Amino acid sequence: MSWPVSRQPPALDVSSEDADWASGICDCCDDTRDCCFACWCCPCFACRTTRDLGQCLCLPLLDVCGCVRPITMSMRVSVRHRYGIRGTLCTDCLAATFCPSCVWCQMSREMKTRKLPTMLGDIIHR
Incomplete structure (x- = not known):
């Protein structure tokens, strides 16, 4: 049984030039709703953001196990590379x-800001 694809996924907006983040790490006032959500329930917010990046919804829950947060760090690296944002x-x-x-x-x-398309979906099941 094969699953036909109804349409091709949209192209990702990948920047080849070195850019900066659209907002600083402490610019929470730019989106107070998300800031409050992240402040009161960071694991839930992280899971939602990870899902929006097209990754496994529960992936950020692995960060609970230590002081260094490998999932948070790797997702930040992924966003930086996807948009060509400079950093280390x-x-x-x-x-x-x-x-x-x-x-x-x-x-x-x-x-x-960059209107990242969701990576999931776009498949019609028969």
């Missing part, structure tokens, strides 16, 4: 370790 693994690690909720908010704002 060291700065991603520091940001993810010391302010994970701010990192998730920044990634969410970046996706909204």
